[in-house]
Amino acid sequence: MKASETVPGPRAEDQLPHSTQAAAKIVIVGGFGVGKTTMVGSVSEIKPLTTEETMTQAGIGVDDDFGSATKTATTVAMDFGRIRISDEVVLYLFGTPGQERFWFLWNGLFEGALGAVVLVDTRRLEVSFEVMGRLEERGVPFVVAVNTFPDGPRYAVEDLRQALDLTPEIPIIECDARRRASSRDVLVTLMRFLHALMANGNLT
Template sequence: MDFKGSDTVPGPRAEDRLPHTAQAAVKLVIAGGFGVGKTTMVGSVSEIRPLTTEETMTQAGIGVDDDFGSETKSATTVAMDFGRISVSDKLVLYLFGTPGQERFWFLWNGLFEGALGAVVLVDTRRLEVSFDVMGRLEERGVPFVVAVNAFPDAPRYPLEQLRTALDLAADVPIIECDVRRRASSRDVLMTLMRFLHTLALTGRLS
């Protein structure tokens, strides 16, 4: 029945539609502590307009949230970020960015559900916030790679020194990146996909 007074629900933008050649889709999670660049990474690499759930940071978060960088950061993700990138005509990656504030970590279980792998973004100024993130992924059996986001004022260390500091296994890839750059973010995702391929070939991917 046609209701002339009803609003028309807009369809997806033409550039947001899934390519008709796509045959397989993979869910990946972009995880990390507060302010490490998860929203920026999803936004820089996504071929569609990314979905974000950022809310303005308020005084109510003082003493509760991690306030590192709050002098320049005015919003924080409260649910998830979502984007999509096609790595070939047939393979599509769905990207889910986790909230960084600890009080929203209860949402992580749902975001990890069905994920084939994850990227853990690291800020060398706050390596300690990465341990809980990696621990949660290990508990759920989600393979991950570590991407060191190159903040302009962050100290630089040799990657093998960071591997030791993070207590990473020898086979877990660790890579430097600049999540503001699409090519750099894409390289991180390709590193993860190659790692997952290696795990599958050796029977270590569940």
């Protein structure tokens, strides 16, 4: 580096406000192509970090190829973003990779997470079972967000609850992961759920 060069400081939009009093780690999980990267990108107040790589012929027969006609890249490590839910509370968002061969990374991403959003595609409900099972094993509370794809079937909430074998207290909310307000509503729902668990002594 030349003597006249300086290292740029953090951008103003990346700095936390002085009113921030608490921060929480939230994971966005789900199968391949359900919209995790899209959700993190749409709702993050900072430029999101993504680890997407181009899908190649090497993945044929190994990876889930649902939607591969339009999807050309996949997350191989994580997505990262940040959003303020209020002047005092900031959420750090970690999107998990959906391809099964990258699931070994999930344990590290779940570490220290206060809660999770399970993003669901109604065209492939079955890919959600492994995700929810792992969260339950680690004791990470979660809400279910149904990403409304244009060609995806629509179901009543109670029908989805039964199909996913969810207990009555777990919130289910429809969303459009492309829209910031919709993704933010999902996170607010999660925080309210976590607050209720704390109030009832079910979360420490």
